[in-house]
Amino acid sequence: MRQVSIYRYSLPMEAGVILRNQRLKTRDGLLLRLNDDGREGWGEIAPLPEFSPETLDEAQQALLDDARRWAAGETLQDNALPSVAFGVSCALAELAGTLPETADYRKAPLCTGDPDELFAVLQALPGEKVAKMKVGLYEAVRDGMVVNLLLEAMPDLKLRLDANRSWTRVKADGFAKYVNAAWRDRIAFLEEPCKTRDESRDFARATGIAIAWDESVRETDFRVEAEEGVAAIVIKPTLTGSLQRCRDLIEQAHRAGLDAVISSSIESSLALTQLARIAAWLTPQTVPGLDTLSLMQSQLLRRWPDSTLPVADVDSLDVIWRS
Ligand SMILES: O=C(O)CCC(=O)c1ccccc1C(=O)O
Numbered sequence: 001m002r003q004v005s006i007y008r009y010s011l012p013m014e015a016g017v018i019l020r021n022q023r024l025k026t027r028d029g030l031l032l033r034l035n036d037d038g039r040e041g042w043g044e045i046a047p048l049p050e051f052s053p054e055t056l057d058e059a060q061q062a063l064l065d066d067a068r069r070w071a072a073g074e075t076l077q078d079n080a081l082p083s084v085a086f087g088v089s090c091a092l093a094e095l096a097g098t099l100p101e102t103a104d105y106r107k108a109p110l111c112t113g114d115p116d117e118l119f120a121v122l123q124a125l126p127g128e129k130v131a132k133m134k135v136g137l138y139e140a141v142r143d144g145m146v147v148n149l150l151l152e153a154m155p156d157l158k159l160r161l162d163a164n165r166s167w168t169r170v171k172a173d174g175f176a177k178y179v180n181a182a183w184r185d186r187i188a189f190l191e192e193p194c195k196t197r198d199e200s201r202d203f204a205r206a207t208g209i210a211i212a213w214d215e216s217v218r219e220t221d222f223r224v225e226a227e228e229g230v231a232a233i234v235i236k237p238t239l240t241g242s243l244q245r246c247r248d249l250i251e252q253a254h255r256a257g258l259d260a261v262i263s264s265s266i267e268s269s270l271a272l273t274q275l276a277r278i279a280a281w282l283t284p285q286t287v288p289g290l291d292t293l294s295l296m297q298s299q300l301l302r303r304w305p306d307s308t309l310p311v312a313d314v315d316s317l318d319v320i321w322r323s
Pocket residue numbers: 051108110132162164214263264265266288289290291292
């Protein structure tokens with residue numbers, strides 16, 4: 001018999017985690033547990049403030065609706081809200097045994113741009129040295145100098161950069177000017193350098209620095225295409241939709257010769273370990289962008305290997321609904 005439980009969680013964040021315009025004190029979300037025939041599947045539904053189109057309350061309403069239908073024996077269509085579609089599809093996939101257990105726990109360490117800190121992290125990193133750094137928070141010229149310094153100091157380092165659309169075309173040039181042309185191909189990609197897609201394309205062609213689409217992937221007019229200077233698309237499933245929708249995007253990217261990078265929307269360790277499994281399954285050649293657990297003060301139900309954070313268990317959660 002089908003049984004459903006829905007829980008609500010609120011996990012304290014490290015001080016100083018800022019999303020666009022607001023400080024994130026706690027990460028709030030919902031967990032869905034499905035049981036049927038002695039099998040179990042979990043999913044996490046956690047819209048990210050400032051990034052998700054839906055609020056947590058809207059997601060909760062939509063999830064309750066899906067949960068009631070499923071408990072009544074219906075077959076669910078992908079929910080219209082991305083976070084709900086993702087969480088529900090993960091729970092159904094675990095229940096059906098179609099989400100493989102093997103996980104890719106490599107992560108591109110997320111750096112703030114303090115070179116000393118990055119050196120220490122990278123020395124300790126086994127295998128491929130890929131790090132991710134946010135740019136566009138300070139002066140573009142300073143970003144260019146830091147990137148140049150890092151590439152010069154570590155010949156086996158590859159960098160992923162993320163400007164979150166913060167630069168004008170002129171500012172972006174100010175960045176590129178300081179990055180030695182000989183090292184530009186060690187920038188695996190720079191996510192969304194400019195305010196518009198056309199400016200970002202032009203930047204890539206003019207500078208030889210490859211770019212990746214992130215925000216663009218979630219816009220309605222976006223199509224996955226091979227384009228000069230475009231290396232990858234970033235897929236954040238919580239912001240994007242169901243497992244099937246993510247699989248379609250990954251397949252389109254690979255067919256166009258682009259990398260697809262599975263990336264975090266700051267989910268708890270429950271969804272984060274699922275993302276590591278999705279990455280091992282669907283993008284085995286690509287290091288996923290999942291270095292966000294250390295922004296939190298606690299894990300949830302499932303453990304990320306090597307993390308020393310405490311793990312909250314199911315008894316610590318509020319039950320929202322049971323079938
Ligand atoms: O992509 C990664 O490596 C980490 C995740 C990340 O950067 C991110 C996490 C939440 C919201 C937005 C972003 C972003 O890519 O800007």
